Amino acid sequence: MKPVLKAVNVHKQFGASAVLRGVHFELERGQVHAVLGSNGAGKSTLMNIFSGILAPDSGELLLDGVPCYFSDARAARREGIAMVHQELSLVPAMTVAENIFLTRWNDGWTKFVDEAAMMRAAAALLARFEIVLDPQQAVSELTRAQQQLLEIAKALSGKVRVLILDEPSANLSAAELELLYQTVRRLSLQGLAIIYITHRLRDVFEVCNALSILRDGRIQHMLPVDATSPQAVLTLLAAQLPADWVPRKHMPMQEAAPLLQLHAKDERHPALTVVPGQIVGLSGDSASALLETIFGLQPLTDYTLSLCGHAVQISHPSEAITHGLHLVPGDRRRAGLVMDLSVSENILLSLFERISSSLLIDEARGQRIVSGLLHRLGWRADDPAREARELSGGHQQKVLMARALSTEGRILLLDEPGSGMDVQAQAMLWQTVRHYAEQGNAVLMASTDAAMLAAVCDTCHVVDSNGIGPPLAAAAGQHALLGALHGTPVVTRYQ
Numbered sequence: 001m002k003p004v005l006k007a008v009n010v011h012k013q014f015g016a017s018a019v020l021r022g023v024h025f026e027l028e029r030g031q032v033h034a035v036l037g038s039n040g041a042g043k044s045t046l047m048n049i050f051s052g053i054l055a056p057d058s059g060e061l062l063l064d065g066v067p068c069y070f071s072d073a074r075a076a077r078r079e080g081i082a083m084v085h086q087e088l089s090l091v092p093a094m095t096v097a098e099n100i101f102l103t104r105w106n107d108g109w110t111k112f113v114d115e116a117a118m119m120r121a122a123a124a125l126l127a128r129f130e131i132v133l134d135p136q137q138a139v140s141e142l143t144r145a146q147q148q149l150l151e152i153a154k155a156l157s158g159k160v161r162v163l164i165l166d167e168p169s170a171n172l173s174a175a176e177l178e179l180l181y182q183t184v185r186r187l188s189l190q191g192l193a194i195i196y197i198t199h200r201l202r203d204v205f206e207v208c209n210a211l212s213i214l215r216d217g218r219i220q221h222m223l224p225v226d227a228t229s230p231q232a233v234l235t236l237l238a239a240q241l242p243a244d245w246v247p248r249k250h251m252p253m254q255e256a257a258p259l260l261q262l263h264a265k266d267e268r269h270p271a272l273t274v275v276p277g278q279i280v281g282l283s284g285d286s287a288s289a290l291l292e293t294i295f296g297l298q299p300l301t302d303y304t305l306s307l308c309g310h311a312v313q314i315s316h317p318s319e320a321i322t323h324g325l326h327l328v329p330g331d332r333r334r335a336g337l338v339m340d341l342s343v344s345e346n347i348l349l350s351l352f353e354r355i356s357s358s359l360l361i362d363e364a365r366g367q368r369i370v371s372g373l374l375h376r377l378g379w380r381a382d383d384p385a386r387e388a389r390e391l392s393g394g395h396q397q398k399v400l401m402a403r404a405l406s407t408e409g410r411i412l413l414l415d416e417p418g419s420g421m422d423v424q425a426q427a428m429l430w431q432t433v434r435h436y437a438e439q440g441n442a443v444l445m446a447s448t449d450a451a452m453l454a455a456v457c458d459t460c461h462v463v464d465s466n467g468i469g470p471p472l473a474a475a476a477g478q479h480a481l482l483g484a485l486h487g488t489p490v491v492t493r494y495q
């Protein structure tokens with residue numbers, strides 16, 4: 001049987017760095033084909049070539065055995081190759097239906113100034129792929145998982161042979177993951193060939209039936225999923241975990257004064273306490289919102305905040321920073337990286353006070369701090385002088401984390417800190433975050449990944465519409481973290 005999509009000896013170079021060096025790849029009918037590889041391995045680059053966004057320097061693509069060349073993404077779409085990108089591209093103020101048809105004006109959809117007809121077409125499309133979304137709902141009201149499903153629906157609004165999903169499961173909770181898995185399985189049964197990029201091994205063993213590993217510019221292994229195991233895949237990925245990577249837990253110092261506390265109105269006992277040295281996890285629907293509230297992005301209504309034992313009111317992020325707080329938001333494009341600045345400049349943004357005296361900036365000192373931090377986060381070949389926009393998704397996240405860890409602040413508020421990072425980079429991140437806490441600082445960390453929180457944090461709280469839940473001691477060790485890194489479900493043992 002001819003593969004639906006075949007790549008023969010594909011090469012791609014950016015400047016002097018050769019990212020793809022002779023990729024051979026085959027996607028068969030009926031496959032959900034996982035593509036794995038460390039941050040910067042070239043996964044998104046290869047997919048951008050398949051979907052016409054980038055041209056290969058050399059090599060050939062064949063669709064159902066026919067050689068093809070795509071001048072742009074539109075040409076690839078006409079041939080039935082659709083891609084959902086790593087960074088979502090929805091317009092929050094528009095409805096589900098408007099987002100679906102947004103990019104299709106040139107295909108004759110302009111007749112849809114007729115609102116009702118557009119709603120009907122969107123509803124029919126969603127029904128055809130059994131995606132449960134209301135066409136009239138505003139995108140800003142959707143959960144992250146619903147947005148991901150909407151992106152998939154958008155990609156499917158035309159004739160599609162090959163669907164490419166670039167890290168669709170990032171930042172989804174366990175229940176949301178299930179929704180995504182169901183949709184992918186259903187689409188596969190409907191005859192779509194799917195490429196599924198992920199760092200989460202659980203995805204591979206839940207929904208994929210073939211897997212390829214991209215390393216050193218080539219597909220090194222292409223095999224059926226039922227012929228392998230999570231452990232074997234880790235070995236193939238050559239993920240090297242640091243020798244002492246098992247996360248340490250906090251050793252409570254006697255009577256350490258709390259760095260941060262939240263009290264519910266009229267309650268004597270604090271709802272949440274963070275002492276120096278502690279990493280406290282937040283999970284649940286309102287976990288990210290709580291971080292933004294503490295940082296002054298939203299008004300704090302139900303609680304009062306104390307820092308170092310003093311009640312404070314923070315109504316703007318600038319005040320939060322003055323109080324030694326630093327937030328790493330969940331969406332690195334919307335609020336975080338300055339895409340036009342280089343990697344070092346992005347990190348140095350938070351360091352100016354430390355490396356400047358009067359008007360002089362000690363550039364050498366700045367560079368030393370930058371390279372030290374990047375090294376600790378497992379930064380390998382990439383040059384810190386490169387613009388942030390050119391970095392792979394996982395590397396962008398590392399820059400954000402390096403910046404956060406270099407601030408003078410004592411309290412880090414992290415939203416999905418490991419997002420998009422490969423297995424090895426995450427292990428190094430948790431080690432670095434622990435090191436930061438052990439210097440007398442504190443970390444509040446929100447994540448949808450309960451197993452990860454249990455493994456890394458000292459205590460966890462569930463935060464939802466009922467407010468902040470009671471503290472749960474997270475008992476976990478190497479077993480739990482390894483499970484979390486694999487993304488395999490482990491029993492989350494809260495005491």
Ligand SMILES: Nc1ncnc2c1ncn2[C@@H]1O[C@H](COP(=O)(O)OP(=O)(O)OP(=O)(O)O)[C@@H](O)[C@H]1O
Nearest residue numbers: 014039040041042043044045390391392393394395
């Ligand atoms: N437009 C560009 N200009 C220069 N370099 C680029 C560009 N796009 C990607 N690169 C580089 O190519 C390499 C591969 O990037 P790519 O985004 O394909 O990695 P990835 O495997 O998707 O990683 P991740 O898991 O972090 O998303 C990286 O070193 C990246 O910096």
Ligand SMILES: [Mg+2]
Nearest residue numbers: 044086392393
């Ligand atoms: Mg990528």
